[in-house]
Amino acid sequence: MIRTYLREATPSFAWRNRLGNWRTEIFAGLVGAILVIPQGITFAYLAGLQPEYGLYCAIFVTLFCSVFGSSSMMSGPNTAVAILIGTAVLPLAGRGSPVYIDFVFLLCLMVGAIQLLFWLMRGARIFQYLSPAAISGISAGAGFLIIMASLDSILDLSTFKTTFFYEKIYVIVSDARDLVNPYSLFIGLCTIAGGYIGRRFSPRFFIIIAVTTGYLSGLLVAFVWPQPVTELEYLGRMPIEWLPLHLPNINMEYLMMSTLLIPYAITIAFIGLAQSLVIVRELKMETEQDINLDKEVYAQGLANLLAPFFSSFAGAGSFNRTKANQSLGATTPFSGIASAGFVLVLITFLGPILTYMPMAAMAGTLFIVGADMIKWRDIKHYAQVRAELVIYLATFISIMFFGLATGVVVAVFLSVSVFMLRISQLELSVEPIESGILLKVKGALFYASLAHLTEKFHSHVGKNLTVDLQFTTHIDQSAVDFFIRESRNMAAQGVRLTLLINEKQGYFLKKMGANSDIELVAV
Amino acid sequence: MLALDLIRPLCLVTLLILVPSIGLAQQGQPSIQQLLQEPFLDDYYSNVVYGYEIVTDTQNHASRYVGNSLNCSNCHLQAGTQQEALPLNVAGMYPKWRAKNGKRNGIGLRIRECFLYSLDGIMPPEDAPEVLAISAYISYLSQGQIMGAEPEGRGVPTLPDTGYDPNPATGRAVYLEQCASCHGAQGEGVAGMPPVWGLNSYNKGAGMHDIREAAGFIWANMPLGNGKSLTHQQALDVSAYLNLQIRPSDPRDSKFLKLLEHLIN
Secondary structure (H helix, E strand, O other): OHHHHHHHHOOOOHHHHHOOOHHHHHHHHHHHHHHHHHHHHHHHHHOOOOHHHHHHHHHHHHHHHHHHOOOOOOEEOOHHHHHHHHHHHOOOOOOOOHHHHHHHHHHHHHHHHHHHHHHHOOHHHHHHHOOHHHHHHHHHHHHHHHHHHHHHHHOOOOOOOOOOHHHHHHHHHHOHHHHOOHHHHHHHHHHHHHHHHHHHHOOOOHHHHHHHHHHHHHHHHHHHOOHHHHOOOEOOOOOOOOOOOOOOOOOHHHHHHHHHHHHHHHHHHHHHHHHHHHHHHHHHHHOOOOOOHHHHHHHHHHHHHHHHHHOOOOOEEOHHHHHHHHHOOOOOOHHHHHHHHHHHHHHHHHHHHHOOOEHHHHHHHHHHHHHHHOOHHHHHHHOOOHHHHHHHHHHHHHHHHHOHHHHHHHHHHHHHHHHHHHHOOOEEEEEEEOOEEEEEEEEEEOOOOHHHHHHHHHOOOOOOEEEEOOOEEEEOHHHHHHHHHHHHHHHHOOOOEEEEEOHHHHHHHHHOOHHHOOEEEEO | OHHHHHHHHHHHHHHHHHHHHHOOOOOOOOOHHHHHHOOOOOHHHHHHHHHHHHHHOHHHHOHHHOOOOOOHHHHOHHHHOOOOOOOOOOHHHOOEEEOOOOEEEOHHHHHHHHHHOOOOOOOOOOOOHHHHHHHHHHHHHOOOOOOOOOOOOOOOOOOOOOOOOOOHHHHHHHHHHHHHHHHOOOOOOOOOOOOOOOOOOOOOOOHHHOHHHHHHHHHHHOOOOOOOOOOHHHHHHHHHHHHHOOOOOOOOOOHHHHHHHHHHO
16 A cells, blocks of 8 residues: 555656657657747736746646656646636735735645645545536636636736626726727737637647737837837746745744635645546547556646745646647657756747737737637537536536636536436336235435335335345445335335345345344345 | 635634734834834735835846836935935825826826836836835835825925036036946946946936936935035036936837847847
């Protein structure tokens, strides 16, 4: 037991033997780095932090996750995690202020610790119960939130906040002349157009095309109108360090207030792992990588736990970068390690150019990312089964109105409910036999499925009953209690209850003391 | 959404419990030195301290928006607490009504303008954490001032008319004699001293680029530690000399130059 834990806890580097073509891996890492830079910057914005924290996330979370993990999954800044960090910490302190940053790091420590706890409890399996419809619903909802957040920057609405999205749309529409910054809007639209046209030519690098278009249109605007007129928001100089060590600030006062963060920490830990595991599971099915899910949980948790020590916030697996990685032929964690290195190098050299990157261009790419997360295909796909559609839509709508954290809770609740409903269906067949009636039961007999059985019992009052339990998958205590109660009732009416059981069930029923009231027949 | 609804009141309650425990409740405001020693500060005071750090060390704490090598406190002496040296206890003077655009211009805009001109950088967005922190610091400094009343020693003294035009040639002599030891013969500044011209100094849109404003500042405060030793005419001359030197262009008129300058830097 401890051996397994230890083996999972140390970086294995077993992939070294599979490292056939290291050039492919390095190239994939480079592409990953180019893709992650705009993401890191914009997701830091979503989390309410300065852009460099997002880049540190793209470097260190990716690095640790690849070093300790076993797959070619690319971890790093993640939309849902970033949005949740923002919603969690904003009520406690002003955006980006020192206390805010302290709380973000505290929150990330908690997230990492909770994820490690998941690993210790072998929690990877839990995530299988989250239905795919729920995950798509969460992703679509996050996409919607991202679009709304990107509007803030595209229209330059920095100082105005609303609770619900429709208020915002109403205010924007009714007060457009005063509120909207036309220069910013122009750059944003150029970026979005660049992205969608660019996608025709290069489905993989269109984000880069979008960013470049945005940057150039920003230069154009800056060339004609000075900044005091346009009031454009720029990225600014980023004080990037190669080793941004940082000791998270923890004291009694923070800990007292941090209890408010716990529900969010759990949600973030959960949603982060859920996404990473979906990616890893897909990789496991589609490639020949030797992937250990528990090890991935560990790697993600440890990366998030270590992140605050490197001035970075928590992250999770990234769908689009893992896909790009895969399509370039990378099969080992080495591409992730290379990507982390390339981000560092690229940022050091690109930094001065990025200074004049308009935030509207960054927000434009954010808009594209968000729009991509709401997939018409998904809706059509889930529309085929009603329960799935309900989960998908309920999740999406509750995120739209009440935020991501609530949406995740709804999604989990609905997935589990549907799951429970499904497994509490019993397959019952009734046959008349000479001694009375034979009832064959298939499925799991537990508190939730008993109602179904009770009905059948009560429609055959006054007859001898033989219940065939050989094909039930599980019997719990409440089911045994139920049989004992019924058999006593029946005995009072002068009829008998017989259970046909297999060996294992016999053992359990005897332990529960059922043999004194019920006639048990082993088959 | 229960969680979010609960957070706000809980937060307030926690703050109410915490604030007295720092011992701020009765004795007016703690000094910056006291604040720096506290292990924990609430949102307001941590912003005040952050604002103080930005003003005294803009290069490290707000480097995102800075384009030269000055700090706010190079002009706003003693971290904005010295009279006649552009003190920052001016929160009560804002927002100002400006007929031109029919808007009220808050202290935020003034701060952002100093970033753009005096620090030759980028105008931060209105809600940038740096701007909010400096605003917090300014309202901290302005504690006890009367709303709308000009605080004593605001800005720099206005020099009386001397009857002569400022003469850069005499200014040059004054500069070499009195100022070059600290600010360098080329105005580049020696270790620890700020440059007064060149691409690392304030740009042509800055308040300091105004001859009378700079002369007032120089007369009252320079040479550092020996203020008011120059005559009014000397201050005007040296200020005119500084004005003639090369420095970053005004971001309002030469956009292309501006970009080039930034790419070179």
